[in-house]
Amino acid sequence: MVHQAGGLVYGDGANMNALLGRVKLGDLGFDVIHLNLHKTFSTPHGGGGPGSGPVCVAPLLQPFLPTPVVIEANGGPGPSFGLSAPEKSIGKMSGFHGNFGVLVRAYTYIRTLGAAGIKSISSNAVLNANYLMEALKDTYYLPYGRTCMHEAVFSADWQKERGASGLEVAKRLLDYGFHAPTMYFPLIVHEALMIEPTESETRETLDAFIQALKDIDREVTDTPELVTHAPHTTPVSRLDEALAARRPDLKWRPAG
Structure with missing residues (x-):
């Protein structure tokens, strides 16, 4: 058209x-x-x-x-x-x-x-995303319960009802050694956590990531301060994100 x-x-x-x-x-x-x-x-x-x-x-x-x-x-x-x-x-x-x-x-x-390797990228990326989706759908709300492509989109609404936002879940992941997933996107999903494992992660890494998210969900109920005040193990904890965007400090300085 x-x-x-x-x-x-x-x-x-x-x-x-x-x-x-x-x-x-x-x-x-x-x-x-x-x-x-x-x-x-x-x-x-x-x-x-x-x-x-x-x-x-x-x-x-x-x-x-x-x-x-x-x-x-x-x-x-x-x-x-x-x-x-x-x-x-x-x-x-x-x-x-x-x-x-x-x-x-x-x-x-x-x-x-x-050619064969390129095609395997799509196979493994889709497989990994669906593996995560199936493993976590009973722990994190899944707004669209169907086979996904390379991204599994969850909502942290169930955790938010118990006092921890999607942002705080993502911050807590840093303490487990995982980079936080894309947060609050897509905008049509409330408290969105968009996870893209790609084709390069092993099953062992995926299982460790799944377990970390399940542990965080349990912490939201048992020890909520661990989640709401995370991260605890990074060199810098909670930043003033508005100030960081307006006056970024891009130079690292050793302590002391």
């Missing part, structure tokens, strides 16, 4: 873990889509970078890509590459195409896995 009206379709490829090797986005009708390399292709994330998000386009947009574009050159005994300027290029971007080292890492990851 969009194409019939003369428009183009943009896709948000922020997380492709459930689709790799199984869906061709061009066949779905997308004309342009970005990929978050840190979520799907093993690159670093956090602390402001390094980061890079390649943009994939359909053939009709290729003439407008930023310059230069790497092309394979013919001739010579081995692979040869050169730089080319698309016919109607929008020009050179001020930051070029992001952090080049991150792009190389993601490309190496893809080539190392190959």
